[in-house]
Amino acid sequence: MPTQPTIVTIETPSLGDRSYLAHDGEVAVVVDPQRDIDRVLEAADEAGVRITDVFETHIHNDYVTGGLALAERLGARYHVNDEDEVSFDRQPIRDGDVVEISPTLRVRAIGTPGHTFTHLSYALESMDGSEVTASAVFTGGSLLFGATGRPDLLGQEHTDALVHHQYASAHRLADELPEHAEVLPTHGFGSFCSAGSTGGATESTIGEEKRNNTALTQEEEQWVADTLAGLDAYPAYYVHMMPANAEGPSAADLRSPERADKQTLAERIEAGEWVVDLRTRTAFSAGHVSGTLNFGLDGQFSTYLGWLIPWGAPVTLLGESSEQVDEAQRELVRIGIDRIAGAATGGPEDWTDRPLGTIEQALFADLSQVRHHRQVHVLDVRLAGEFADSHIEGAQNVPIGELLDRFDEIPQGEIWVHCGSGYRASIAASVLAARGRTVVTVDDAFANAPDAPLPMTSSA
Structure with a gap:
């Protein structure tokens, strides 16, 4: 039995993605690296290996790749599908191509269209003489844990063709690879690139997917219908x-x-620029600079900031520490937001001499009580699909990504805003408050709403 390679997973939780470093103890390959390549270089240094090859499963829709920069930095071969139209030199790779990494390690390209038309998966194969064993497959946005990558990111005119391709690709992987082979997707850990739920799984094999993934257990037409019905909005920055x-x-x-001082911050807020408070929603609600927006680093920060901010607009970051600002900056460059106009650290008293703004936080039980005494408007900022499954009777649904475009649809008066857990609600509440609205954030799990008790209904 050939010696199995070592695979190092590099997580990017805020985007719901993974990159991979695979090596035989001496040489290594990298698959789907994020733009901040220092993390990959550190992983290689820790393993004591030399990166010779960088592979892209597809031209990504949810982050800016670090593949080209990494390959140029190291003089590594950069493998991108020969059919992809790109503006740089690459090592063209096609379905069926085999790349020899070392005498004991190779990578085989497998055409798996569906997430895109030119998507490739890569089987990691170990060699011992004439014996070849596939120990893992890097599936990118093809076969995920219990799901697949979504087929609609290239536009509705291509969705029908891609969803059928995706089904066929999942079956090709299941047919060609051994059941023990690890499945190593790039998406599916909270990424909006997945179609269907991955169920919180953190690892899987081809055998497990054959038993549990609906793309491999359902008939094609049923799976296609279910997949298309489950698609919802995805971030605007894609x-x-x-x-x-x-x-x-x-x-x-x-x-x-x-560094941005108090005067600079005041001028930027007055000009309508994006000044973003990175603290938790609890800290923000207790006291913040009026006019700032709350995108806490404790959630999917870059996903939601990238979704809402006008593309190309400058952003100023407010963090409790320089480390917090650095983390936010790192997250933003991953999605191509390079224009960080400035930053300040400390707390709201360090950022303004004016009275601080506050936002009341409450639970669904509080909302239930309040509705008995006065009229309030309930704003649900979850996705349309979440709202259709179940929502509070009489609530208005304005998904978080549509908030700025539909702002005028939200009536005046006291607004109680909620989502599924409180994170998106805090973002929306900060946007509403910055524009002069009276708002309360429901910082509570939506699962608690029926027991509050609040009357529930479904759009289905």
């Missing part, structure tokens, strides 16, 4: 990712932004 990746993005610039 439209900018594929062009950036096809152009060939540079390495991330993580130099510290300029």
Whole structure:
């Protein structure tokens, strides 16, 4: 039996993605690296290995790749599908191509269209003489844990073709690879690139997917219908990712932004610029600079900031520490937001001399009581699919990604805003408060609403 390679997973939880470093103790390959390539270099240094090859499963829609920058930095071969139209030199790779990494390790490309038309998966194969064993497969946005990558990111005109391709690709992987082979997707850990729930799984094999993944257990037409019915909105910044990746993005610039003083912050807020408070929603509600927006680092920060901010607009970051600002900057460059206009650290008293703003936080039980005494407007900022499954009777649904475009649809008066857990609600509440609305954040799990008790209904 050939010696099995070591696989190091590099997590990016805020985007719901993973990158991988695989090695035989001496040489290594990298699959789908994020733009902040220092994490990959550190992983390689810790393992004491040399990276010779970088592979892209597809031209990504949800982040800016670090593949080109990493390959150029190391002089590694950069493998991108020969059919992808890109503006940089790459090592073209096609379905069926085999790349020899070392005498004991190779990578085999498998055409798996569905997430995109040119999507490739990569089987990691170990060699011992004439014996070849596939120990893992890097599936990118093809076969995920219990699901697949979504087929609608290239536009509705391509969705029908891609969803059928996706089904066929899942079956190709299941048919061609041994059941013990690890399944190593890039998406599916909270990423909006997945279609269907991954169930919180953190690892899987081809055998487990054959037993549990509906793409492999259902008939094609039923699976296609279910998949299409389950698709919901995805972040607005996605439209900018594929062009950036096809152009060939540079390495991330993580130099510290300029310091912004109280006067500068006041001027930027007055001008309507995005000044973002990175603290938790609890800290923000207790006291913040009026006019700032709360995107806490304790949630999917870059996903929701990238979804709402006008593309190309400057952003100023407010953090409790320089480490917090650095983390936010790192997250933003991953989705191509490089224009960090400035930053400040400390607390709201360090950022303004004006009276601080506050936002009341409450539970669903409080909302139930309040509705007996006065009229309030309930704003549900969850996705349309979440709202359709179940919602509070009389609530208005404005999904978080549509908030700015539909702001005028939200009536005046006292607004109680909620989501599924409180994170998106705090973002929405900060946007409403910055525009002068009276708002209360429901910082509670939506599962508690029926027991509050609040009258529930379904759009189904």
